[in-house]
Amino acid sequence: MEIVPATEDRWDDVQTVFGTRGGPHHCQCQRIRLGDRAWWYMPVEERAHHLREQLDAGSSDGETGGVAPTSGALIAYVDSEPAGWVAVAPRTEFVRYRGSQVPWAGRHEDKDDDGVWAVTCFAVRVGYRKQGLMYELAAAAVGHARERGAIAVEGYPIVPDPGQQITWGEVNVGTPGPFAAAGLTEVSRPTKRRRVMRLDF
Template identity: 55%
Template sequence: MADTTGKAGDAAITVVPANKASWEDLQAVFGTRGSAAECQCQWFQSTPAEWRAQSVEERIRRQREETRCDRPRARTTSGLVAYLDGEPAGWCAVQPRSVYVHLLGSRVVWAGRDEDPADDGVWAVTCFVTRVGFRRRGVSGALAAAAVDFARERGARAVEGYPMITAPGKTITWGELYVGSRSVFADAGFAEVSRPTRRRVVMRFDFQPRRATPQRRR
């Protein structure tokens, strides 16, 4: 993926694959306290038993191994890092959907759908982190848009996310919005697939026409 640059008001936002970012920049986004610092984007990649057994140090080790930060020649990485006016500002996780074992039994993902969870051709955007002081400045939108190109260039057939439905005037904590908002995905060209709960929606960007499910003869 070529590095992407956009504008958010008067600020320039650049998004790069995480392996092209420094480890120090990524950890500046995650911070040293709170949910992001403790999770290190390992929740969706862990079974409940693994999650309970992991220390924060182990999650940090895994995140560093997966992102391959400071290794621009690495062939794989697990997400994207956004810079706003040159400062590390945000992160989103995007990999093949099958990597995220926590999604396998998720009602949000699979309600009303009949797909193969092991299909590596479908990628997923599972998490956004925006650094304190950089929120409401277009960082998540830039990351969602960049995730489309990132997945497509790596051979994905489609990429999807599982954001929250936000209502005007209703307060939602940043902790809840780690999955992103529906509007962020819609602005990046994702289309709604399903609404499995009152507050969650599945959004998808297909790079190839979806095949109709064959009808069984009766």
């Protein structure tokens, strides 16, 4: 397995992970970034355009010789095949969370603190699910945030009710297990089914 920054030159691989239908394809990892108001009526093609611009912003350039500090996602390859995706960036980049109970309810956090990064979205390609790939992606996202100067990293997983089956579209925010394995611990419960988990570096 190899997990690397999802830069613009890997665009085709990102779209292979997202597929041609279903939640990841439909969203293009934009709902949390743009917020519901901007996202809801936006065509999929426009969402994809925004994503491609974000990946381009994280591509290598001649000045730094590497990935931009806020490269917003990672892509996983299994036996050289694109298999998974995780979004990770400064918490300030995710518009939807600014006005939501998640992650703020019961906390006194500075919403403008870009030193805190967030792991917000996972996608695993059909055929690679239920193999523990979310654990690998969560660990890589935490390492990515740390390497780029984050002071802390958070995740906002969903917890189903006992016996409840949740769809892949709901579980795209992650579940507690992968975050706990990556070193995050629960700090609050903003809603019945959502948790805030955090690791301070």
